Amino acid sequence: MKTVLLSGDSIRRGYDAATKKSLEGIAEVYYPEENSRFAAYTLRNIHEYKNLVPSGKVDVLHWNAGLWDCLRLFGEDPHTPLDVYAYYIDRVCKRIQKTFPESKVIFATSTSVQSEKMHPDFKRYNEEIEAYNARAVEIVKAYGHEINDLYAASLTLPEEAHSDAVHYYTALGTEVFTKQVLSYLARALELPEVPAYKEVIYGTKPVGI
Secondary structure, three states, rough: OEEEEOOOOOHHHHHHHHHHHHOOOOEEOOOOOOOOHHHHHHHHHHHHHHHHOOOOOOOEEEEOOOOOOOOOEOOEOOOOOOOHHHHHHHHHHHHHHHHOOOOOEEOOOOOOOHHHHHOOOOEEOOOHHHHHHHHHHHHHHHHHOOOHHHHHHHHOOOOOHOOOOOOOOOHHHHHHHHHHHHHHHHOOHHHHHHOOOOOOOOOOOOOOO
């Protein structure tokens, strides 16, 4: 059976279990229990995530990093300055080449937030998320990664799809993101059709963001 590895921040936690359930009997889906956090953290750990796959063979890697990077704490600069973020995204791409040389790779853009609902000491801004996404997309495309634009998908969602100012741990949010992830995975796995969506809503308090 083919294998899928999901890496990403707490937005990924909103669709990983539903993706796994939807692909039962079709492909094995693996992901770390931890939140993959910011780009530098992903660089440190993504090669170790391969160990989650018993065979060591990953047919498709779906990953993201960005929301932690553009986080502004206490009115300061983003956690990871944009140029430094770009540096780490490039290094992650090189690490992926080395660790997953035969895998198809999909990069998911960071999703939008409700800045006006966030505490002043803990802020993200959609215009900065867009800038980080644009820089990441430019880099990962050069390495042949396909782009899953979850940011664009998030902009279509109504107020009730949000579980808080950052996350989408609701029936609607989970369904929209999971279905879009499934559509990209189905193509990468060369499935005859996109698997039917099976709901699993993430109910644990998110770590860090």
